[in-house]
Each structure stands twice: as C-alpha cells, then as structure tokens.
Amino acid sequence: MRRVRYDEYGGPEVLKVEETEIPTPGEGQVLIRAETIGANFVDTKFRRGPSAGTLFTRPLPGSPTGDVVGTVEAVGPGVDPSTRGRRVAALVDPDAFADFAVADAAWLADVPAGVDDAAASTLPSAATTALRVLRAGQVKADETVLVQAAAGTIGHLAVQLARLEGAGTVIALAGSATKLDFAREHGADVAVDYTAADWVDQVRAAAPDGVDVVLDSVGGELTRQSLELLAPFGRLVAYGVASGDFATIPVMSLVGLRTVTGTSLLNWRRAAPERAAAEVAELAGHFAAGRLRTSVHTRLPLTDVEKAHRILEARENLGRVLLIP
Numbered sequence: 178m179r180r181v182r183y184d185e186y187g188g189p190e191v192l193k194v195e196e197t198e199i200p201t202p203g204e205g206q207v208l209i210r211a212e213t214i215g216a217n218f219v220d221t222k223f224r225r226g227p228s229a230g231t232l233f234t235r236p237l238p239g240s241p242t243g244d245v246v247g248t249v250e251a252v253g254p255g256v257d258p259s260t261r262g263r264r265v266a267a268l269v270d271p272d273a274f275a276d277f278a279v280a281d282a283a284w285l286a287d288v289p290a291g292v293d294d295a296a297a298s299t300l301p302s303a304a305t306t307a308l309r310v311l312r313a314g315q316v317k318a319d320e321t322v323l324v325q326a327a328a329g330t331i332g333h334l335a336v337q338l339a340r341l342e343g344a345g346t347v348i349a350l351a352g353s354a355t356k357l358d359f360a361r362e363h364g365a366d367v368a369v370d371y372t373a374a375d376w377v378d379q380v381r382a383a384a385p386d387g388v389d390v391v392l393d394s395v396g397g398e399l400t401r402q403s404l405e406l407l408a409p410f411g412r413l414v415a416y417g418v419a420s421g422d423f424a425t426i427p428v429m430s431l432v433g434l435r436t437v438t439g440t441s442l443l444n445w446r447r448a449a450p451e452r453a454a455a456e457v458a459e460l461a462g463h464f465a466a467g468r469l470r471t472s473v474h475t476r477l478p479l480t481d482v483e484k485a486h487r488i489l490e491a492r493e494n495l496g497r498v499l500l501i502p
Contacts, residue, residue, distance in 0.1 A: 179502070181274035181482050182240045186226025189486035192241075194479065200272070200279050202253035207260060207285065209267060209278045214479070214500040215244035215298035216274075217330065218419065221490040232418070241482075243273030243500075245280065246288065246297040256282045264288045268301035268442075274482055276502045284446065286457045289464070295471045295497055296464040299334060303497075304460045304469070305453070306416060306442050307335040310392050311342050313440040314414040319345035320389035323380065323406065324365070325399060326419065328356035328495050333363045335392055337469050340364050344390075348383055350376070350399075352492065359495045363472070371399060380406055387411055397422030401430075409434040416440050419492075472496030 178199050183191040202208045220241040222233035246266045252258060266288055267280035286300040299305075310331075316322060322339040326332040327349030339347045349360035349368040357368035367383040369376050380388065387408025393400050394417035401424055404413055416439065426437055446453045463469035474494040477485050479502045488494050 178276035180272050182238050184238050189483040192482050199277050202279050204254045205282055206253040206279050207249045207282050208251040209245055209247040210250045211245050211247040211278055211502045213246040213294035216485045216498045218489045221486055240271040241274050242270040244298045244301045245269045245273055245278045246294045266297045266300045289461050292464045295473045299471050300457055303330045304334050307331050307338050308456055309440055309445055310414050310416045314390035314412045316342045316344055316390050318343040321346040321384045323348045323388045323391045325350045326394050327351050327360040330497055333496050336363045336365050377402055396420045396424050400424035404430050407435045412436045414438055474498050476501055
C-alpha cells in the first residue's frame with residue numbers, strides 16, 4: 178500500500194509517498210480501508226518542526242494526522258468482530274495519509290446512511306472541536322459569538338453550530354472578501370476582515386454591548402484584541418495557535434469580568450469519554466438531518482499531498498481539503 182511520510186522538517190516538498198506493507202491492527206484497534214482523508218492545518222506546523230515552535234515538534238520520521246473515512250477491513254484482539262464491514266470515520270495518528278489506516282476502535286465514529294464522505298470526515302475532529310469549543314464557552318440563548326478563522330475547516334462548522342447552540346448574533350472573522358462571503362453563506366450575521374486596520378471598530382459597531390463568546394484559534398495579537406471586545410462576563414475559548422504566537426494575557430484585561438479558558442479534543446476525550454462520544458453522535462445526527470453541512474474546497478488524489486499542504490499552509494481553503502486514495 179501507499180503511505181505519506183517525511184524524513185526531514187520543512188516545506189510541503191518534504192512529504193513523500195512511499196510503498197509499505199498493509200499494517201496489522203493491534204489490541205483495541207481496527208484496520209480501515211480509506212475512501213477519503215481529511216487534511217488538517219495543524220499538520221503543516223508539525224511538518225515544519227522546531228521552526229514552528231516547540232509545541233509543534235515531533236520526532237522524525239513524521240507522518241500527517243488525518244480524518245480517515247472508510248470501511249473496517251480487519252479488527253485486532255479485543256475488538257468486537259461485528260465491527261468489520263462498518264463504514265466509519267476516525268482521527269488517525271500516525272500514518273493517516275495512506276490506502277489503509279490503523280485506528281483505535283474506541284473512538285470510531287459510525288457514519289449514518291445519507292452522510293457523505295466530506296461530512297463524515299469532520300466527525301472525528303473538526304466538527305467535534307467546533308461543538309466542544311462552543312460548549313466550553315457556555316453559549317447561551319441570544320448571545321453574540323465571534324468566530325476567528327471562520328472560513329476554515331473548523332470555523333465554517335462553528336459558525337453553523339453557534340446558531341444551533343442558540344446564539345443570537347454570529348460574527349465571523351476572516352482574511353479576504355471571498356472568505357467573508359463564504360462565512361455569510363454559512364450563516365454569519367456579520368463578517369469582518371481582521372486584516373483591516375479598523376476591524377475592532379467594525380466588531381464594536383456590530384456588538385455595541387460587547388461580544389459574549391470568542392472562539393480563538395489564532396493566538397497572538399488577535400487574542401489580545403479579541404479579549405478587549407468581550408462584554409462583562411464574556412468568555413474567550415482558546416483552542417489553537419495558528420499564528421504560532423502564544424499570546425500573553427494582560428491581567429488587567431480580566432478585571433473587566435472576562436474569562437479565558439482553553440479546550441483540547443484529546444483532553445476532552447480522556448476527561449469525559451461518554452460525553453465526548455455522545456457529542457459525536459449528536460453531530461452525526463445534525464448532518465443526517467441537514468442542519469449542518471460541510472463545504473469542500475478541493476478533492477485531490479493521495480499523490481497530490483504536497484499540493485494539499487500548500488493550500489492549507491497558505492490559508493487558501495474554504496472548508497475541507499480532502500485526499501482520495
């Protein structure tokens with residue numbers, strides 16, 4: 178079978194497709210024959226290695242993580258044999274970019290009938306993260322939610338889920354006119370270009386009493402500016418550092434009755450496994466009922482993995498970048 182790895186840190190050109198044996202699932206694992214693989218922005222940071230910051234350092238040889246959709250081909254010891262043949266989605270690490278992938282059986286997401294591969298690819302991480310960030314922010318009915326990177330894989334789902342969670346006003350931040358239109362198409366009431374010098378003033382005009390919840394995936398100066406936009410009792414939830422700049426939170430910003438918290442999908446699974454699994458099933462229901470939709474920026478063959486990473490790294494994508502084995 179084919180798989181993607183890299184033997185050195187660097188740009189997308191270090192990603193190489195190589196031939197290897199089909200892996201055998203171990204204890205508690207399954208082997209998935211991949212039909213679609215969702216690529217994630219964070220892997221562009223891992224691929225860069227130490228130059229992207231110590232948080233993103235992984236040992237070599239490296240391989241991208243990914244959201245694999247496919248059929249269970251084989252099961253390892255301790256896994257119910259009836260799992261074989263199920264259509265599932267799973268966050269795979271390592272060796273997600275491959276014809277076959279090994280995944281933990283405990284975190285397989287069943288793909289309901291009628292849910293396409295693009296939507297299915299968001300169940301293991303993107304949609305789950307979007308929902309978890311909103312719930313970590315304790316969004317209440319009619320509150321105002323500000324979504325950073327609102328045209329990205331997670332962001333365009335968060336815009337829709339904010340509405341499903343009861344938000345009254347959803348403000349999207351993105352970096353181009355095309356992305357702003359995309360965010361509006363997915364339900365944003367207001368879309369603001371955060372590269373504009375007056376973007377903070379534009380948000381204040383849209384939310385004169387302040388923003389109740391900020392979904393922060395960027396970090397750095399954007400975190401500090403977003404924090405100042407919070408209303409009294411407002412909450413900022415950090416779940417990513419796309420800028421690579423870890424913001425220092427000024428203590429005096431918090432005395433205005435603002436709260437900063439963070440969330441992580443893997444930590445959430447460890448801390449509350451039953452609730453985490455229930456949220457995946459809930460999201461599958463949203464997709465099956467048509468309440469939530471995934472937009473696909475592009476579908477590329479597995480051999481075009483370098484192009485996929487170039488798109489992600491340049492932040493060009495509107496929604497998902499998918500690889501097809």
